[in-house]
Amino acid sequence: MDNTDQEGFSVDQVIGNSPRIFRNKSLVSVGTVPDEDRIVGRQEEITNVVLSLEDVIYNDVPDNLQIYGKTGTGKSLVSRHVSSKIAERAVENNVHATSVYVDCNSNNTITRASRALYFSIFDELDEKYGIADQSSTTQPPKRGVGWKTYTEELWGIVDEHYDGLIIILDEIDLLEDFNKLLHALSRARENDEIDTYISIVLISNKTTQFKSDVNQRVNSSMGGSEFVFSAYDAGQLEDILENRRDAFEKGVLGPNAIPTAAELAADEHGDARKAIELLNKAGMMARRNMDKTVTETHVKEARDLVEADLLSKSISTLPDQAKLVLYTLAKKLDGRTSSVSTSQVYERYQTVAKDVESNILGYQRVSDLLDELEFLGVTISERKGRGDRQGIKKDHELNHKPTIVLAATLAEDRRLQKLESVSSPEDILQ
Ligand SMILES: Nc1ncnc2c1ncn2[C@@H]1O[C@H](COP(=O)(O)OP(=O)(O)OP(=O)(O)O)[C@@H](O)[C@H]1O
Ligand SMILES: [Mg+2]
Missing domain, CATH: 1.10.8.60 (Helicase, Ruva Protein; domain 3)
Known part of the structure; x- marks a missing residue:
């Protein structure tokens, strides 16, 4: 041919x-979890995490743990690595233990997070013992049930099969209603729902915001150690x-x-x-x-x-409309002023939304999305004056160069690529 x-x-x-x-390109791909001998410069952090969790291997009560630190400081890597090592060692000691990892960025509602938790453990048990085929097991449906169904079912299988369980909730600050889930998880043993020893490991790169959102009840039932990973x-x-x-x-x-x-x-x-x-x-x-x-x-x-x-x-997990708002902000700030007000953003946003044939949100929703962007750390917003009929007035800045934000939003939305007449988001950066 x-x-x-x-x-x-x-x-x-x-x-x-x-x-x-x-x-071997996978060694420089961030998605690859490196082997132990490639982890360097985190000895103290590894030791601290080991000491908090290691009681699992003696079939005793482990600590709960909170790990904070800026992005890319090895929080996810160290906690996943240590907890799976501990579970392995426990099994060698004839203690039935396992660790489960939930990414709350991609499972950002309490139903999704508890479903992910349940099915990770279920799948592991199924691989080991083929529990899906056993008549005593009833799996909850994947859709249409509330989060409590998953946690209740979870206690059933956990209590039956495990002495110890380490639950890692990564990027916990991104989970809506996390207080409810944390309360349920940390109280399960006290409430006689299980005999399994559970350690909950919370990870976040938004220390202050997260801590102020944890309610008192959860704080006192969680307890445990707290570590900050330095840059x-x-x-x-x-x-x-x-x-x-x-x-x-x-x-x-x-x-x-x-x-x-x-x-x-x-x-x-x-x-x-x-x-x-x-x-x-x-x-x-x-x-x-x-x-x-x-x-x-x-x-x-x-x-x-x-x-x-x-x-x-x-920004990939944000709603499309938030990406439009971010794109608008980057356009407003491209080469001109360093900050713009909510109403200026809103005015331009309406045109952008129309151009990409999207529905047009009201002022308040756009203002909420700007708050969400600030929460993610993409923008900085400052309140100004006392507000008016439309609500609180704020000025918004970008935490990155406007061209970088444009390229990032374009990569996420093909309609915007068309609007900018580029075939690849990289073209914006040339
Ligand atoms: N000490 C280290 N040795 C080797 N590789 C590391 C080390 N720390 C981090 N990395 C690598 O850097 C990347 C980021 O690490 P990790 O995902 O653990 O960061 P993080 O603190 O969880 O960041 P975020 O808050 O953004 O989730 C990963 O690919 C990881 O393999
Ligand atoms: Mg991480």
Whole structure:
């Protein structure tokens, strides 16, 4: 078959012709959970988490735990790693224990979170013992039941099969009504619903906001230890990256690529995710340019791209309308003033919504969405004056360069790409 099109372009000419940059790209993909020997610079944190949870291996009462710290400081990594190690060790000690991880960003309602919790444990038990086929097991439906159905069913299977259970609720601040779920989980044993020892590990990068939202009752029944993971310095980030050097073919990384990625990420706030992404994207850029070496220039050029990419991930779970509002804000702030008022945003938003043929929300809803964006840390809003008929007046700023926010919103919404007449969000960053 002829695979050459009219312009003489042949796919075969492209395939396999770029320089070999990566040997094992997954090592610089942030979704990959690295092996223990690649975790560096968190010994103290690991020890603290181990000490809080380790009673599980002796079939005794573990601590509850709250882990705070800025984004990319290894909170998710360390807690997942330690808790699965503890569960493994418990099993070696003939204590039936397991750990379960719930991402409250993608399971952000109490029903979704308790369903995720239930089915993770159910699936694990089913894999081990084939419980789905046992007549004594009745699985709750996946839809149409309230969260309590899942927690009640959960206690049934947990009590029957486990002595110890570690529940990690990651990004807990993003879970609506988390107080209700935490109350139910922390009281289960006291209420005689189970004999299993449970440890609840809460993780958040919004310490102050989260803590002020936890109610008194939950606070007193949760108790436990609290740790703050500090940001990495450039040296630690360099170690983390050095430990993943084998993601690249030998000799491909220029001498300054890793130190530059580490420095740039340390400058921001010491975010390991950013450091890893920078190196990954720098490699991709080198490959695209047909360069055989990844240099500090590639790393620097990758900077905006990485920031836009990380931002688009963090806004990906927002409703479409919130993305429209964010896009509007970025357009208003692109190259002009540093802040705009809610009513200025609203005025422009109506045009944007019309242009992308979306329904147009009322002023108050848009104002609420702006609050949501601030909560996520994408914007900073400041109250001004005493408000008027339309409610409280606020001014809004972006926490990123407007072009980065534009690229991130475009990546999330194809209608906006059309509006900007670009074929890829990266075009905005050129
Ligand atoms: N000490 C470390 N050693 C090796 N890799 C690390 C280390 N800390 C973090 N990483 C890597 O950096 C990325 C971010 O880490 P992690 O997801 O644990 O951050 P986090 O504190 O949970 O951030 P967030 O608050 O944004 O969820 C992951 O890909 C992780 O593998
Ligand atoms: Mg995390």
